[in-house]
Amino acid sequence: MKRMLITLSSAVLAFSLAGTASASTAVKSQSVKVILEDKVVDFGADLVVTKGKTFVEYKALLKQLGYETEFDQSLRTIYAEAEEMELQFSVGGDVAFVNGLTLPSTGEVIEQNGKTLVGLRFAGALTNHDVEWDNKAKSITLSYSGPSAQEKAAVYEVFNKMLLIEAAGDAQGLKDLMAEDTVMDIASVSEGWKTTKTKTKIEKLAIQSYSDTSVVVVLVEDTSKVSGGFFPDNKSQTRYTLHKDKAGSWKIYSIEVLAQQYTNIPGLFEQKATIPETENTSIRKIFDDQIKAANEQNVDAYVATLVDFAEKETLKTTLTDLFKSTTMNITAEKWAIVEYNGSDKAKLLVSTLNEVETGGTKSQNRAIILNDAEKVNGKWLLKAEAVLLSNEQL
Template structure:
C-alpha cells in the first residue's frame, strides 16, 4: 500500500510540475496601443515566422479608415478619413498598393478565423505612424511622429512675423506670407488686409496645437487676438483659427494656403453699440432706408428688390441669389427689424447694429430666432448705399 501511495504521489507531483512548466512556457498575449489607448481585436496579434501580424480591419478602423471588401475579387480596401491614403490588398497575393503604388517589400496577408492580418511594419508605412515593438512586454505602440524643436521654432517665427506685419499695417509684408498658388488667395488677402489701410491694430498669434504635418505642409491651430489702436471702425476679436501652411524645398519659408475660423469672440461690442455715430441727416436716411428695403423685399420674397440692396463687391455675391431662392421656395418667413443704430460712419462706409426677429409662417422645420448683427453698408460711386458683409454677434431661439 505504501509503495502504491508514494507512486501515486510522485505521479501527482510530476504532473503538477509538468503542468506548471507548460503554463510558464505560454507566451504573453501581444497587446496593441494607439497612443494611450489599448486596442481590441476579434483575432489577437500573432507572431508568424518571426514577423508580427495584426488584424487589418480592427486596426485601420481604429485609425478612422473606411474599410470595404470585394468578396468576388478577395480584395480589401481602406480609405483614410481625409481621403489622402488608400490601401488595397488581395487575399492570397503579396502585392499591396498604397495610393496606387506598390508597398515596399512583400506584404503577404494572413487569414485567421475569417480575419485578414498584416505585418506590423506595413502599418507604419501605410499610416506614417511610429510603430514600436517591445519584445519583452510583447506590446506594440503606435504614435504620431512629433515635430522637432527646429520645426516648431519655424512655425513660431512665422506667426510672429505675421502678427508684426499686421500690427505695422504693412499690407505688402502680409501678402508676402500668403501662398499665391492658393485658390483662396483673394479671400485670404481680403480677410487679413482689408482693414489695415484704415485701422491700426495690434495682432498677436499663439499656437496651441498641430494637426497633420509634414516637412512641407502643416495644419496649425492658433488663437489670434486683434485689438484696435486707432483709426476707423473695427471689431476687436479673439479668434480660433486653422492655418494651412505650405513651404517648398527652395526658400523654406512658410506661406498661408488656407484659413478656417472655428471660433470668434468679439471683445468690444458693448462699447461700440453703446454709442451712436454722427451722420448727416440725409445720408442717415439713405442708410436706414436701404436696410429697411431689404427687410421689405425679404417679406415680399421679391428677389430682384432684394438683390438691388446688395453691394455687388461683397464676398459671395454670386451665391446669395441661389441661397435666397432656396429659402423662398422652402419657407414663408416673417422678418422684423426690431432695432437699428448706426455705430460707425466715415462718409463712405457705415456700420449698423441691428436686432432681427425671424418667425415661420409656413414651411418645413424651422426654429424661430432672434439675431443681433452688425451690417456693413457702403456708398457707391453713384451715391447709393448698398449692403455688404453682415457679422452675426448672437442668435437665440424664441
C-alpha cells in the same frame, strides 16, 4: 481638461492599420515586450493580444506617452491631451480625431474584461510614433516620429514674426512672410492695416501634420481692435498651411478660418463712423424698405433694395418659395453706420428682432447683421450678401 474642437470638414486620411503581430502567429500577451524610446515598459495584465493584434489599456499606454486622459462614460469616448496634441476616440467608433484631423479607427478601440483597450499600432498613428514588430524577439518598439524640438521652433518662429508684423503694421513684412505660391490676398490685408490696428493673442497652437515641405498648424487666436476703423473683436480657430521656400524657411501658403466667435457685440455699435445726416437717413430708409418688403412678402420690393447682381432671378425664386411657407415680423432695434468712405460706400450694423412662423410653429430670435451699402446712380442700395455676426434664440 479642455476638449478638442472637431472640424467635420477635415479630410479622412486613408492608411493601413496593420496588426502588430501576424495573425498566423500565436503569441501570448505575457511574452510580448513593449519598448518605448529604448525603454522596456511592462504593462502586465493591461496588455492583451487578440485576433493577431496587440491592445493596451488606453490610460496606461497614454500615460507612458505623456498624455492626460478623460473618459466620458455616457459617450464611451476617450479624450487625451499632451503638449500641442488633442486626441478623441470612442469604443467601437469608426473615426478618431487628432488635432481636428480624422483617422479611421474601426476595430481599434475595444472593451474586454471590464477594460477599454486601444490597438498599439493605432495608438502610434494617433501620437506620431512609428511602431515596429520584431517577430523573433516578440517585441514591439514605439519611436517618436513627429517634428523635433528644433523643427517645432522653426514653425513657431513664423507665428512669432506674424505677431510682430501685426503690431508694427508692416505690410512689407507681411508680404515677406508669405510663400511664393501663396493663395492669400496680401493686398487686401495690407489695405486693412492702413485704417485699423489690431492685436492678436495666440491662445493655443497645435501642429496637425508635418513633412519636409508642408506643415499644417491650427491656432486658437483672440484678436481685438487697438485703434482705427471698424473691427469686430473675435476669437477664432484658424488653420495655417506653411510651405518651405528655396532657402528652407517656412512661409504661409494659406489661412482658413474654421470657427469664429465675436466677443464684443455690444461694443460694435459704439464704433460709429462720421457720416452726413442726409446720407445716414438715406441708408436707413433703404434698410427699412427692405424690412417692410420682407414683412409684407413683397419679392419685387425686396429685390429693389439691392445692388444689382448676377443671381437676382435665383433670389427671387428662393424668396417666393420662402414666403409661401413662412411669415415674419422683423423690427430693427439698433442701428449704426460703422464705415463710410466719404462718397459711395458704407457699412451698416443692425440688431433686428425677428418673429417667424413656419408650419404653425412660431419662433423668435435676435440677429446682429453687418451689411454693405453702395450708392448707385445717386441712390443707396444694399448688397445681397450680409454677415450674420450673432443669432440669439429667444
